[in-house]
Amino acid sequence: MLLIYISILTAFVLWTIINSLFMPRLSNRSIQGDENGRVSILIPLRDEERNVGALLQSLKKLTYQNIEFLLLDDHSSDKTLNLLYEGTKNDPRFTIIRGKDLPEGWTGKVYACHQLSEHAKGQYLLFNDADLRLSPNAVQAALLLMNKREASMITGFPAFPVSLFLEKLLVPLQHFVVHFHLPLAPANRTNLPSFTAAHGAFIMVHKDSYKYVGGHEGIRETLLDDIDLAKAFKKKGQRVILANITNVVTCYMYQTNREVWNGFTKNLFPGLGRSRFLIWILFIFYGIFYVGPLILLLTGLYAAITGSLIVALFYPYVLIVLQKAWIDIRTNQRVTLSLLMPLSAVAFMTLLIHSMRTGLRQKGYVWKGRTYS
Incomplete structure (x- = not known):
């Protein structure tokens, strides 16, 4: 036995x-050029004063030139909005948006992303969370893989520095679940919705494809906006690539053990x-x-x-x-x-x-x- x-x-x-060999990796080498067109980086923020400084510093170091940053304050009760205005003044690449009231039938982040997409002027939309930090060449790396694989959407699970006890036990399991339980060959080489994983902290899409599949408006009620958006792409025949982005993207997800507990509680059963x-x-x-x-x-x-x-x-x-x-x-x-x-x-x-x-x-x-x- x-x-x-x-x-x-x-x-x-x-x-x-x-299985892990079927997940392509974003390159961390220096990549130059912005011939792929304009990129709009879209970031919703709600009570994120602890992240604003490091976030803006990360964005300002990006080497891709043809870029705009749209940051939406979703009715923060802390200093998020003031810190955004202060940290982006005199930089024309940044636009600060004050979020509208949440309509009935929408979840908060989904509606924030929808509002951001309506203001975006880029050919590509990169949805990021406020706790994300990008390496300087992250945009080029994502575009390179996206165009190489002829994909309409690139997503991936970032690197997770962990310090809290529950973080150490649970957060790295996100990578474990994907590499072990998700057959990555059909996930990346077919449009079968049943083989889908995504991480909402980093999602790059082609704007035309995003509109074609209905965008965030088509998934307005979901708590799992990342997975459901990826499934929406696949259902419309649009290619989705789940990549190993840990070389160029880092995510500081939680600040307390309670946040870890509540975050996983929110996501597991749904x-x-x-x-x-x-x-x-x-x-x-x-x-x-x-x-x-x-x-x-x-x-x-x-x-x-x-x-x-x-x-x-x-x-x-x-x-x-x-x-x-x-x-x-x-x-x-x-x-x-x-x-x-x-x-x-x-x-x-x-x-x-x-x-x-x-x-x-x-x-x-x-x-x-x-x-x-």
């Missing part, structure tokens, strides 16, 4: 390595189609294959202390660490975090149940001061 278990975990490692069946399948799967190795490891350590070393009991833990380490290396994450994989699985399993219970009890998911059902 243990041999079968080890064989399955070995297969998981091999699958992850092979992201799984509100399917209780999928929740329980994942709960059992991670319990068996990613918490189980920790139990075997502790059993092996106890056996070694009592004088009966059973080496095979250590193999499952080594294999899940290797699987996670491979992904961490490819996504510029600290490899030492792979040692915490069993604890990450426990945190993930706990949040699966919490997100489901929150959704089923119709309490609503709270985010950025708004509550969504």
